[in-house]
Amino acid sequence: MMRVTLADVAAAAGVSTATVSHVLRSAERNDGTIRVSSSTRETVHRVAGELGYVPSAAGRGLALGAVERIAIMVPNLVQPYFARMAEALILALEERGLSTTLRLARDAEAERDALLGVTTRDVAGLIVCPHFLSEELLDGASPALPTVQVGGLPTPGIDAVVMGEREGFLTATRHLLDLGRRRIAYVADPWLPSHEGPRYRGYLEAHTERGLEVDPALAIQGTDWDRRETGLEAMVGLLRSGAPFDAVMCINDAAAVGAMRAASLAGLRIPQDVAFTGFDNTEEAAYTTPPLTSVDPGVPEMAQRAVAMLIARLEGEDGPARRESAPLELIVRSSTGG
Structure with a gap:
């Protein structure tokens, strides 16, 4: 039997997935700040109960504010792009109230170990800017925790924000x-x-x-x-x-x-x-x-999309791996006569 998701509750309640997420998170935190009507709150809770919705462990931690860290993994910080992307991801996660830990994957083994949970048991999710990631590297295994790939060639089974x-x-x-x-x-x-x-x-x-x-x-x-x-x-x-x-x-x-x-x-x-x-x-x-x-390539937008995808998984969203991309722009300067 497939696990009931936020999307299932939203469809049955006739509201958006975001509304369901906010209502259930607000209830668990008991902060009373959610701006939806009491009838909507009652409907969401009733439908969630009837469907048997159970938040994932990571999602429950997120709702309670107990998830302390998201790992951001880059190959190095020598390449200015990776430093810029890491900063954009840190800021995007901070906007959602999540803290981060920055990890370096200097070789394929380090990258694989992070995805399989060997070196990431202390975090709730992973955003990876890969150098080595591939279907062959994982050899049939799936990531041990919610994971989003940013850049690189898309990997089957993993959410990705691809670069143009x-x-x-x-x-x-x-x-x-x-x-x-x-x-x-x-x-x-x-x-x-x-x-x-x-x-x-x-x-x-x-x-x-x-x-x-x-x-x-x-x-x-x-x-x-x-x-x-x-x-x-x-x-x-x-x-x-x-x-x-x-x-x-x-x-x-x-x-x-x-x-x-x-x-x-x-x-x-x-x-x-x-x-x-x-x-x-x-x-x-x-x-x-x-x-x-x-x-x-639109680094800030890529970071925002990656964080949104990861949080959706942390909150229990199921379904096949998704692919998104950010709009790019050619910045013409004097090196080409611009």
Whole structure:
């Protein structure tokens, strides 16, 4: 027999799920501050009793204010995107009255152990910004506690707020092509040379739209896309190859900072000789020389959606894994002539 959910109670009572959640939480906390009519409160309680609704342990703790912490897991804080996302998640959780603990998953084992509850027994839920998460990594196991994934390729069975990686690179590549750039390098993606990454697909799709072929010599692989050194090293390799190029699309802002440094040291003018784009629209993008054109993936909105999804699970919502995304925007700056 399936467990009765908040959505079941809401449907039977003829009110929203949010109303049911607020009424039941208000009752358990006995604070009397809920702004619904007494008849609505009575209906919700009666229907919940008739259906046999029982809050989950995590949801009951949330209602009583007893859930102390939500774990936020990121691979590192060297990459500005992860630091920005962690801050956005902490603030979004604080708005809901929840405290947080920040964890680092430096390898696949650490990430798997967090999802399976080995290292997260002290928290009620988990929001993970993955580097290694996949169906293969979990090997058929399910997360031990309510979990939401933010960014990365969606994992079957796990709620996710996905980032518009393909769409972002499609938009940025179109921007460069509209400016007349035709030899656009792609730096530096760990997914290469398999070409399976969504960012490369967006880059390739924009070229295909214009009837253009991508020169394989301009797609540069990197081992670690979280560090500025990766962009610098990739750019040095591209310059030494002798392959002509008039633009460089960097896998993210961190790589772009290093790549722009290498280009400047080589005497190239930005954007006159070569245009640059990044991804993530981190704070440092506005302070490079010149300022960096970058895709803004909507980090604050992603964080808000992730927290809302997690709280819904904590409050007992069942159902298949959900996928949501935030709107993105290309922020045009001087590195492309904007």
